[in-house]
Amino acid sequence: MHEILIEQGILSKNDEIAGKNREWLRARGVFSINMVSSPGSGKTSIIEKTAGLVNGLLKLAVIEGDMETDLDAERIRRHGIPAKQITTGRACHLDAHQVHHVLPWVFEQGGIRLLIIENVGNMVCPAEYDLGEEMKVAVMSVTEGDDKPLKYPALFSASEALIINKTDLLPYTDFNMERARKNALRINPDLRVFETSCTKGGGLAEWCGFLVSSAGRAAKARAK
């Protein structure tokens, strides 16, 4: 019981800072997403591909969350995209406070319109922590099994989009795409589902189209 009360306190403090982050980003015309998945689902690869497709339309910056190392930020920087690494140490998720500290860096990059936050690889805790993003995007790969939405419902119900990645490996797994979609939509009927392959390239244009149009809609709504 104590544990639950303390946790609620931590979460409500987090939500307060997340609200400030969201205001800050909106005021500067930055559309932000928070990508969540298990380790190794291909989040960084998807961001690399997304950068190639959308950076001409929307100037992009990336925040990378990992417990240790800045391997992921280095990967992104190789594409000429500004990337900031947050190492969380023992923590299994980013929190709004950590993102808050990085916002001045986003501003310094000049003219950023899209901020992609790659969370620590974990399907559980990141689902509960609002960072101030406009939308959460869940990522899973076909090698993880089509029952994941049922086993980790919190993430799927908190997300607006689901990317099912590594479709190139479908022939070598018993992953059933129809069942995966059905499981995901059972948890969240409004989820937009994209099937992608970063090695073969499928589905990335659809995903990026959705991302750019979501950013556009948000900008229009703010302008009103």
Added chain:
Amino acid sequence: MHEILIEQGILSKNDEIAGKNREWLRARGVFSINMVSSPGSGKTSIIEKTAGLVNGLLKLAVIEGDMETDLDAERIRRHGIPAKQITTGRACHLDAHQVHHVLPWVFEQGGIRLLIIENVGNMVCPAEYDLGEEMKVAVMSVTEGDDKPLKYPALFSASEALIINKTDLLPYTDFNMERARKNALRINPDLRVFETSCTKGGGLAEWCGFLVSSAGRAAKARAK
């Protein structure tokens, strides 16, 4: 600061119960392991294969940890192995207290010699929670990338064995086995590494040989 102190309190309470679990299991000649990985690395498949190979030698019971559903326990039961599901709800890891409640069930199965605990799919938090097991076993699949040990060092340093699974998918990924082993051994030089494929069968005999001999050594040490 408060958060850290509270966490230490929770962990020390957990460790106390874990110690009791360990004593209880040892006194009844049960060797126990705690399997930890991201969602979809193939823990349940490895347990299914392990059951087939070791159940004649060591009578086996399985505790399945998941946030929701008892899909995994059902999979294990189909092999005639007693399996108990613990659903953790919002919690991203099993704790010693949850396992403590299930110990009477282990006893009721009669003559259990090996208890496999499959933790919630998460590479982060389960690494910190002792459940009373004799050893932690980390699992990763080749589709997750060979940099995982560097990014999630806590799990790899807390484990005695590492199973690198889904080696049948090696030809379709850029996973470098030598680099993965080097990264894992850099974090923990004593780690025993096994390369397995549950679909093609490779490496499972070596893993099960290690498991059975570890249980045997523990039994001998207790008899002294």
